[in-house]
Amino acid sequence: MALDSDTKLNSLGFAKPPSETRVVVAMSGGVDSSVVAAKLADEGYDVVGVTLQLYDHGAALAKKGACCAGIDIHDARRVAEEKGFPHYVLDYENIFQDAVIDEFADSYLAGATPVPCIRCNERVKFKDLLETAKDLDADCMATGHYIQRKIGPNGAELHSATDARRDQSYFLFSTTPEQLDFLRFPLGHLPNKDATRALAAEYGLSVADKPDSQDICFVPNGDYASVIEKLRPGAAEPGDIVDHEGNVRGTHNGVIHYTIGQRRGLGIGGLTEPLYVVKLDVDAKQVIVGPKEMLSTRTIPVREINWLGDEPFDSRKEWHVSVKVRSTRPPREAIIRPLGPDTAEVELLTPEEGVSPGQACVFYDSESSRIFGGGWIWRGY
Template sequence: MPRDSLPELNSLGFAKPPAETRVVVAMSGGVDSSVVAAQLHDEGYDVVGVTLQLYDHGAALAKKGACCAGRDIHDARRVAEERGFPHYVLDYENVFRDQVIDEFAESYLGGATPVPCIRCNERVKFRDLLETAKDLDADCMATGHYIRREVGAAGPELHSAADANRDQSYFLFSTTPEQLEYLRFPLGGLASKAETRALAARYGLGVADKPDSQDICFVPNGDYASVIEKLRPGAADPGEIVHADGRVLGTHRGVIHYTIGQRRGLGIGGLSEPLYVVKLDVEGRCVIVGPKEMLATRTVPVREINWLGDTPLAAGQEIAMAVKVRSTRPPSEAVLRPKGDGTAEVELLSPEEGVSPGQACVFYDPGTSRVLGGGWIWRGY
């Protein structure tokens, strides 16, 4: 068919009018997803808003203003009512506890530093909710994430957001190619959050000035330990703080209160050198501390790899790429060596400090914005 006779695609990539294109929008009640829903509705799409109740918003774990707590559900519903499209609230509390909260607790008790937001995207929003969207006969599902979906020669690709300060690619590395076919991210190309808020004001949304959520939705004020103690009573047993050279320096109030790389709040003042948490011995209930140079790591073992490259990974390859080992750090040069069983070794060309089991290692194509997937950091083979 000649190029000039090909059907014109709408803004979501479908060869039909927006009014004939149904899109489910995952609405958290925040400004980002509200703008996505309002904008698509304004463009004439058949929008259906869906909000997930992820936990009992009256329970002790929840906090005012947390994602998908009572206030957020109300805000999402109000946006849908004012704009005139249907909105549903789905009770995913049991799924969220089984698939996200319980693993978070077990990982933390095991001395890891988990990232439950990634598991929520992977196991709840982009799996169960995505299937619900298909059951509603939606052509696609849109979210308010700051990331870009671009169609390349081999199909849809995942790319970092245009605004590096808002980029959420670290939290979406486990998005599969099949999911990427169905997902849309309308905000990924915006230059700043200010543009999003300006759009919210233009559409007259009551959430235009709503503050961004800063913490994990079920962790009040970032206090992980208090949540773990509620979920696993007795988990905060005290033990010894031990220097890497074997000296006992003091006692701690439970391994769950400490993370790799932590310096403040150790309660072992009066020493001549600054000390950092370099290891957590969960079975021995010991917090091991040492000088900063002990945190430097060049070799990072990863598993559960999700690969988004155009050609499959194979054991024995050495692939130059950029990687992020924490969400707050820029990508750094590395070499990926796949093992062929869903695991790999990542060699950092420059040592990184505070690399912790339970965090993600996300892969990027060097010199471009493309996300090539990633894996979970663990203790070794």
């Protein structure tokens, strides 16, 4: 329906009063999503808070620094009570196990370095939870992610957060155009995290000084190997550490204990130069090591591409963009050559070190803050 030129949109982009606009807020129990819920409630929106229980929160109560744990459910509920809007806890343990944890374990055992937070956003929060929001007759769903949604000439676009240090675009590249129509990210424009905490204090939230979560929620202290051993008992088998010429340089207790680019903890003595993990051969149960220059990669195969450009992905032979191959690295200039509607070869203009299958390759506009989607790196080097 065409809007009259005098029709005013509310802050969430709807041509009606906030009180008539229902918004489901995905509440993790942390500062960010709590501020989003409080802000929208303060502006008069019909707010419904929803928190997901993703795993046994009895065990999670003892784990600090993770999201979606038992204490976080309590904190989210308390914020809802403080601000006077309804709050629901949904049991998503089975969905999370099937959609995220099992794939994480299988990918690791296959020698990849998975990013479960991306799969959680893609398969749980922005899929099942988003559908739940629609079932609740919500007009949109808001989250505390640091990313921006802007309206361009062809509809909603995904853009990086104003604060590059907090930007979460790497973890949200798989957001589809249909999901983007329904999602809102009220914090993406803020200059820094201090501004978020200032808002939390302004709204009098009990979580204003709560520390940020650091680890993957089901991986205590970043110890991936111990989680894999628990999920897949007996799957880690010993084997040899060999150099790039095939010489045995040592032994290992399982490929799952190693990642591409690793230097420390190899247990190889008498080296004249440092050696790094350059490849993991799961079938041969080998950890292959070599000099640092062997980590450099210029060509990256990518699949399961989610494209957010205005033209079809494979309508051109090349796309000149910037890409990220790790969440902690800045975007680098690259050329994407489509091989089909959702597969491509990415050529880095400057080689990157430690590119690993299982990681994401995210596409950025080199001349603006816009994100063109991305895909999954799928073959070892």
